[in-house]
Amino acid sequence: MQKPLLEIRNLTVAFETDAGRIVPVRDLSLTIFPAQTVALVGESGCGKSVTALSIMRLIPQPPARILSGQVLFDGRDLPALSEKQMQGIRGREIAMIFQEPTTSLNPVYAIGEQIAEAIRLHQGVGRRAALAIAERSLADVGIADPHGRLREYPHQLSGGMRQRVMIATALSCRPRLLIADEPTTALDVTIQAQILELLRKLRRDRGMAILLITHDLGVVAENADVVGVMYASRMVEFAAVEDLFDRPLHPYTQGLFRSVPKLGRKMQRLETIAGTVPCPSCFPSGCKFHPRCGRTRELCSETEPDLREASPNHWAACHFVENYSGAAAVAPMLAHRREIVAGDREETAA
Amino acid sequence: MSEAGKSSADENGALVEARDLRTWFPIRRGLFTGASGHVKAVDGVSFSVRPGRTLGLVGESGCGKTTVGRTILRLIPATGGSVLYRGRDLFAMPPAELRRMRRHMQIVFQDPMSSLNPRMSVGGIIGEPMQVHGIASGAERADRIAALLHRVGLDPAYARRYPHEFSGGQRQRIGIARALALDPEFIVCDEPVSALDVSIQSQILNLLRDIQEERKMAYLFIAHNLAVVEHFADEVAVMYLGRIVEMAAASELYANPRHPYTLSLLSAIPEPNPRPTRTRTVLSGEVPSPANPPGGCAFHPRCPLTRHAAGEANATETVEIESGGERIRILKRCRCEVPPLETRGGAGPHAAACWVNG
Numbered sequence: 263m264q265k266p267l268l269e270i271r272n273l274t275v276a277f278e279t280d281a282g283r284i285v286p287v288r289d290l291s292l293t294i295f296p297a298q299t300v301a302l303v304g305e306s307g308c309g310k311s312v313t314a315l316s317i318m319r320l321i322p323q324p325p326a327r328i329l330s331g332q333v334l335f336d337g338r339d340l341p342a343l344s345e346k347q348m349q350g351i352r353g354r355e356i357a358m359i360f361q362e363p364t365t366s367l368n369p370v371y372a373i374g375e376q377i378a379e380a381i382r383l384h385q386g387v388g389r390r391a392a393l394a395i396a397e398r399s400l401a402d403v404g405i406a407d408p409h410g411r412l413r414e415y416p417h418q419l420s421g422g423m424r425q426r427v428m429i430a431t432a433l434s435c436r437p438r439l440l441i442a443d444e445p446t447t448a449l450d451v452t453i454q455a456q457i458l459e460l461l462r463k464l465r466r467d468r469g470m471a472i473l474l475i476t477h478d479l480g481v482v483a484e485n486a487d488v489v490g491v492m493y494a495s496r497m498v499e500f501a502a503v504e505d506l507f508d509r510p511l512h513p514y515t516q517g518l519f520r521s522v523p524k525l526g527r528k529m530q531r532l533e534t535i536a537g538t539v540p541c542p543s544c545f546p547s548g549c550k551f552h553p554r555c556g557r558t559r560e561l562c563s564e565t566e567p568d569l570r571e572a573s574p575n576h577w578a579a580c581h582f583v584e585n586y587s588g589a590a591a592v593a594p595m596l597a598h599r600r601e602i603v604a605g606d607r608e609e610t611a612a
Numbered sequence: 613m614s615e616a617g618k619s620s621a622d623e624n625g626a627l628v629e630a631r632d633l634r635t636w637f638p639i640r641r642g643l644f645t646g647a648s649g650h651v652k653a654v655d656g657v658s659f660s661v662r663p664g665r666t667l668g669l670v671g672e673s674g675c676g677k678t679t680v681g682r683t684i685l686r687l688i689p690a691t692g693g694s695v696l697y698r699g700r701d702l703f704a705m706p707p708a709e710l711r712r713m714r715r716h717m718q719i720v721f722q723d724p725m726s727s728l729n730p731r732m733s734v735g736g737i738i739g740e741p742m743q744v745h746g747i748a749s750g751a752e753r754a755d756r757i758a759a760l761l762h763r764v765g766l767d768p769a770y771a772r773r774y775p776h777e778f779s780g781g782q783r784q785r786i787g788i789a790r791a792l793a794l795d796p797e798f799i800v801c802d803e804p805v806s807a808l809d810v811s812i813q814s815q816i817l818n819l820l821r822d823i824q825e826e827r828k829m830a831y832l833f834i835a836h837n838l839a840v841v842e843h844f845a846d847e848v849a850v851m852y853l854g855r856i857v858e859m860a861a862a863s864e865l866y867a868n869p870r871h872p873y874t875l876s877l878l879s880a881i882p883e884p885n886p887r888p889t890r891t892r893t894v895l896s897g898e899v900p901s902p903a904n905p906p907g908g909c910a911f912h913p914r915c916p917l918t919r920h921a922a923g924e925a926n927a928t929e930t931v932e933i934e935s936g937g938e939r940i941r942i943l944k945r946c947r948c949e950v951p952p953l954e955t956r957g958g959a960g961p962h963a964a965a966c967w968v969n970g
Contacts, residue, residue, distance in 0.1 A: 452877065531818050538779045
């Protein structure tokens with residue numbers, strides 16, 4: 263069997279605050295195989311960004327603490343590495359792009375210098391060679407006149423261009439895993455389509471794995487091979503994208519799917535999930551979804567369900583899912599990848 | 613207009629009508645020099661909203677949709693054109709009368725945090741419009757505030773709390789209660805759900821719809837999410853760089869989009885289906901700056917239709933331009949003349965501003 267590139271096992275992250283300990287990520291397990299896109303879906307405060315930052319070790323410790331669990335990247339446990347060892351991985355083997363490209367770029371440096379900085383650091387080349395690589399990276403992400411752009415500053419670029427620069431920086435060292443945290447949320451739909459197409463192309467051409475964090479079910483459906491749904495610090499469902507959309511098992515996933523207006527289907531009223539998303543300092547007892555769930559019974563407020571394999575290759579954490587009896591998952595593993603054929607559905611207007 | 617005329621819409625059946633609305637912002641390069649140019653955020657926009665109906669206004673960032681909403685409420689001064697409310701020109705109205713008119717027109721903002729005063733209690737926020745307009749005081753006002761909170765799905769006891777104590781969805785409910793305080797006939801909803809979590813968005817959309825049915829209010833619903841607008845609006849106008857490029861009944865517009873920009877917007881929306889059914893047109897290029905929009909049809913540098921049409925047209929009717937670093941050939945007309953928003957029959961009036969597919 264193929265080996266996973268990234269394997270998160272029972273990760274629990276806590277923040278020690280003045281108001282006590284909060285746990286934004288609890289007992290989270292996840293695997294990503296090479297050339298696979300795994301999407302992490304959830305609403306604000308569900309822990310998806312903290313998970314990403316924990317992989318990269320970008321959360322300040324303290325106040326954050328990894329209470330338990332392992333993050334195995336190619337067999338190495340990232341939380342156990344020294345900061346120096348981690349610097350050799352961060353940016354080089356695992357790169358990350360963020361939601362807001364404006365705040366992620368330094369406004370007082372030309373973009374060429376910013377891309378070249380990462381290249382010089384990780385590849386040990388000189389300034390001139392680094393700038394040449396930076397220029398090629400800009401061309402790779404579809405920026406016209408890459409040579410001229412090297413000398414421009416972030417404020418001279420549009421939002422979509424800035425996100426391309428972020429991606430160029432992230433890809434300049436040819437990472438094996440790209441973590442994309444809401445990469446298109448701040449962009450317009452026509453620009454979003456361009457950026458997602460670019461990510462699909464890079465994955466196809468380079469075999470790069472992607473951890474895609476988003477709240478947009480459309481983006482998930484079109485880009486992910488495997489999806490993990492998070493709710494209030496826990497993974498509540500994990501499956502291949504087709505299985506998840508065909509037959510969502512967890513009541514939260516089902517409610518989420520039903521409450522989103524879909525193009526071409528006009529409804530008088532939308533279905534809703536009652537109540538509000540709980541904040542990490544006020545998570546309920548038992549199953550964290552039980553106050554909003556239509557199927558709640560007594561058991562739900564008392565015992566938190568584990569993530570179990572409820573049907574083949576489809577994991578869910580709910581007491582009342584059919585066949586909820588399999589062994590608790592150590593780390594759910596799915597090497598599933600969708601066929602992506604070059605240009606199968608993209609009809610680029612050019 | 614007579615007093616009797618006030619209680620009905622104007623002769624076209626419109627509650628609010630914008631005619632050739634223009635909002636330009638001056639570009640100043642120095643402290644003492646005059647304007648060196650203008651950002652034409654809204655440049656000749658006309659539409660009408662009928663009583664009890666919803667007009668959806670969609671477009672990407674910078675297209676001018678928010679400016680339209682604010683200009684018709686006179687929150688931003690207009691550069692030209694007029695807005696008729698029940699047939700009366702809001703821009704020509706004396707201040708005292710305008711103030712009386714304002715109680716009929718309210719707005720719900722996108723960001724419920726920055727649009728609620730953090731130092732006022734929820735009761736104060738909802739009660740302030742009543743105070744300004746001298747409607748209800750003392751116990752009666754408190755009763756009304758309680759009823760409004762109850763209506764938007766909040767506990768009336770929350771009137772004593774402050775905005776920071778609430779979640780985003782609850783804050784948006786407070787914003788809606790404030791907009792309803794004066795029992796308006798028309799509400800501008802400026803991206804009312806785009807800052808909210810997915811599971812909360814549907815709650816707020818249902819609330820807005822229920823209130824509309826109860827009170828027969830009209831909405832101008834501004835949004836960038838076309839799926840939300842399809843669900844919510846009766847009619848839809850699509851804006852690109854300060855102009856409306858297509859307008860029709862929602863069912864007609866989504867079933868038979870005519871303008872190439874509408875087509876590409878629709879096809880760009882990711883489909884929540886892992887086995888996609890639509891083919892996609894990925895537009896090349898970026899939205900140009902409204903300070904320096906392309907001449908002719910503003911969409912021509914990104915338009916797939918005009919390129920296709922140029923391939924079949926006589927060489928004298930085409931022109932070569934540069935777009936996104938490449939040379940492309942397009943119709944001369946699209947480069948030089950602004951296409952008018954022309955109505956064509958079909959299943960109800962359907963207007964599009966396009967030389968190729970108008």
